[in-house]
Amino acid sequence: MSVExxxxxxxxxxxxxxxxxxxxxxxxxxxxxxxPRKGVIHGKDDIQSFYEANAEFFTGGEHVMEHFHxxxxxxxxxxxxxxxxxxxxxxxxxxxxxxxxFDDNDKIESFRAYLDYSAVLTEVPDDEDVPSFRxx
Amino acid sequence: MSVExxxxxxxxxxxxxxxxxxxxxxxxxxxxxxxPRKGVIHGKDDIQSFYEANAEFFTGGEHVMEHFHxxxxxxxxxxxxxxxxxxxxxxxxxxxxxxxxFDDNDKIESFRAYLDYSAVLTEVPDDEDVPSFRxx
Numbered sequence: 001m002s003v004e005x006x007x008x009x010x011x012x013x014x015x016x017x018x019x020x021x022x023x024x025x026x027x028x029x030x031x032x033x034x035x036p037r038k039g040v041i042h043g044k045d046d047i048q049s050f051y052e053a054n055a056e057f058f059t060g061g062e063h064v065m066e067h068f069h070x071x072x073x074x075x076x077x078x079x080x081x082x083x084x085x086x087x088x089x090x091x092x093x094x095x096x097x098x099x100x101x102f103d104d105n106d107k108i109e110s111f112r113a114y115l116d117y118s119a120v121l122t123e124v125p126d127d128e129d130v131p132s133f134r135x136x
Numbered sequence: 137m138s139v140e141x142x143x144x145x146x147x148x149x150x151x152x153x154x155x156x157x158x159x160x161x162x163x164x165x166x167x168x169x170x171x172p173r174k175g176v177i178h179g180k181d182d183i184q185s186f187y188e189a190n191a192e193f194f195t196g197g198e199h200v201m202e203h204f205h206x207x208x209x210x211x212x213x214x215x216x217x218x219x220x221x222x223x224x225x226x227x228x229x230x231x232x233x234x235x236x237x238f239d240d241n242d243k244i245e246s247f248r249a250y251l252d253y254s255a256v257l258t259e260v261p262d263d264e265d266v267p268s269f270r271x272x
Contacts, residue, residue: 034231036230036231036252036254036255064270067210069205069207069210069212069235070207071205071206071207071212074203074205076205076207076212076214076233076235078212078235078248080268080269080270089263090263091263091266092268093268093269093270094172094266094268094269095170095172095248095249095250095269096250097212097233097235097250099205099212099214099233112214112231113231114231114232114233114250114251114252115250115252116172116250116251116252116253116254117252117253117254117255118172118252118253118254118256118257118260118261118266119172119253119261119266120254121254121260122260123260124254124257124258124259124260125254125255127225127226127227130227130230130254130255132216132228132229132230133216133229133230133231134216134229
């Protein structure tokens with residue numbers, strides 16, 4: 001059941017003992033991620049690199065999820081994020097939405113992350129460095 | 137029907153001839169907005185000030201909405217934003233989710249905005265200046 005898998009995702013993300021493999025297991029082979037920091041990435045190899053880079057950038061983090069909205073094959077996860085970054089910024093109550101679309105095997109085939117990175121970064125990126133959510 | 141009202145909201149926001157009054161008409165009296173720039177605000181007076189401040193900050197803007205997810209009384213609007221700010225920053229394809237919960241009269245009683253402001257601002261706010269999504 002996709003809402004349960006979405007909840008499991010955040011448990012894994014906040015656990016200090018979880019490896020990237022357990023998160024990757026939730027994804028379908030040809031899955032896609034869209035995120036503010038990386039734009040659009042495809043496939044499990046790049047998804048693995050994405051989570052490894054995240055684990056280096058965020059030195060700690062806790063999701064406080066308030067709603068799991070559900071429409072068809074899609075779960076919209078709404079909440080806030082507390083945490084800290086390798087660059088030394090601490091943040092709390094930053095609004096976050098992660099949208100997961102599932103395939104027929106209850107694997108995530110599309111993950112779209114929405115987060116206000118101005119509350120997380122220590123420098124504003126140049127316009128050219130801002131990855132687009134559009135895949136074109 | 138709440139999805140139609142959500143679509144109407146973005147038409148109004150992108151129209152150059154729309155006044156704040158038409159947007160305010162979509163809201164219930166005691167409505168709440170949560171946004172990355174302002175935190176939590178309550179009531180139509182503060183909501184009016186919010187939209188007036190937005191209209192000054194964003195010198196132009198176009199929403200490209202991709203999905204209107206629907207769960208009960210809530211519509212989750214997912215897309216991207218193109219635009220420019222009074223500070224001279226132009227941006228394109230910035231991921232955006234606006235979540236609207238409606239009352240029995242199809243008025244918005246809760247609006248939660250999720251946008252990556254690092255793609256929009258010209259300076260990273262201080263930690264103390266980052267408003268929390270939490271209402272406490």
